[in-house]
Amino acid sequence: AIQLTQSPSSLSASVGDRVTITCRASQGISSALAWYQQKPGKAPKLLIYDASSLESGVPSRFSGSGSGTDFTLTISSLQPEDFATYYCQQFNNYPLTFGGGTKVEIK
Amino acid sequence: EVQLVESGGGLVQPGGSLRLSCAASGFTFSSYEMNWVRQAPGKGLEWVSYISSSGSTIYYADSVKGRFTISRDNAKNSLYLQMNSLRAEDTAVYYCARGVGYVGATTSWFDPWGQGTLVTVSS
Numbered sequence: 001a002i003q004l005t006q007s008p009s010s011l012s013a014s015v016g017d018r019v020t021i022t023c024r025a026s027q028g029i030s031s032a033l034a035w036y037q038q039k040p041g042k043a044p045k046l047l048i049y050d051a052s053s054l055e056s057g058v059p060s061r062f063s064g065s066g067s068g069t070d071f072t073l074t075i076s077s078l079q080p081e082d083f084a085t086y087y088c089q090q091f092n093n094y095p096l097t098f099g100g101g102t103k104v105e106i107k
Numbered sequence: 108e109v110q111l112v113e114s115g116g117g118l119v120q121p122g123g124s125l126r127l128s129c130a131a132s133g134f135t136f137s138s139y140e141m142n143w144v145r146q147a148p149g150k151g152l153e154w155v156s157y158i159s160s161s162g163s164t165i166y167y168a169d170s171v172k173g174r175f176t177i178s179r180d181n182a183k184n185s186l187y188l189q190m191n192s193l194r195a196e197d198t199a200v201y202y203c204a205r206g207v208g209y210v211g212a213t214t215s216w217f218d219p220w221g222q223g224t225l226v227t228v229s230s
Contacts, residue, residue: 034216036152043202044152045222055218087152091214094166096142097156 002026002090006099012107019075019100022087028068032092035064035073038101039084047086048073078104109133109219111203116224123193123228129186129203129221137161137181140206140215143188145199146223153199156188157206157213164213171197193228200225 003026013019014054023033031051046055048064051071061076075082083106088099115127129141142156156177157166165177176189176220200223208215 007150008135015217032214036217038152043222044217045220046216046218049207049216049218069115089154089216091216094157095168096214098152098154101151 001095002029002092002097003088004088004097004099006086006088006102008102009100010103010105012105013078014107015078015080017078017107019078019082019089019104021073021086021104023066023071023073025069025071025090025092029090029092031067032090033066033071034062034089034091035062036087036089037082037084038087044087073100075104109205111205111219111221112135113201113203113221113224116201116226118227118229119193120229121194121229124191125191125193125226126190126227127188127201127203127224129188131184131205134205136179136184140208140213141177141179141224142204142206142215142217142222143177143184143186144202144217145197145226146202147196147199148197155201157215158186159213190226193226195228198226198228220226 005024033051035048038044052064085103110132112130153180158177174192202223204217204220206215
């Protein structure tokens with residue numbers, strides 16, 4: 001199974017900060033990567049698919065990049081509603097797998 | 108509005124069985140692949156199972172293979188997960204999630220997700 005390693009596992013940031021989260025795959029997955037946001041007690045929400053395609057309705061401060069084994073999710077200017085846990089997911093092959101998550105907390 | 112609503116969760120003893128359901132609305136259910144994804148309390152996300160739009164192709168995570176069975180009824184716009192021989196480590200919130208992906212591919216990302224149903228396996 002393809003392992004996805006997210007870093008950091010948690011971070012503290014202030015409103016307005018630029019935040020970058022990294023997801024590394026144990027083998028190449030082309031651009032078959034998605035990013036989700038999850039708030040406490042809620043279901044995950046799709047942000048990015050195909051490594052860099054922004055889901056409809058998601059604010060443009062979110063962006064994704066990368067291919068092969070190294071990927072990043074960037075929030076250009078952190079907003080109060082962005083404090084949440086973020087997960088990457090590979091859909092290159094089965095079993096589909098997720099990264100361990102990155103919790104973004106208020107500084 | 109696209110909506111997925113899970114039901115059927117609850118408390119069950121180790122070794123017991125439970126059947127989860129997911130009612131879909133707001134889209135042509137029979138045209139989409141579907142998945143179950145779970146999340147143990149305080150932990151990350153784990154994909155559980157996939158079923159193609161017709162039901163002809165099915166995949167399972169190794170952790171549930173041989174114990175769980177995914178199925179669907181396109182006439183009822185419903186997805187199911189039959190869970191047998193339940194273990195404490197199966198305790199989790201179970202989400203159904205629509206699969207979205209490239210035309211002709213069987214792999215996908217998930218959008219949207221249901222609100223989840225909690226399964227607790229304990230004596």
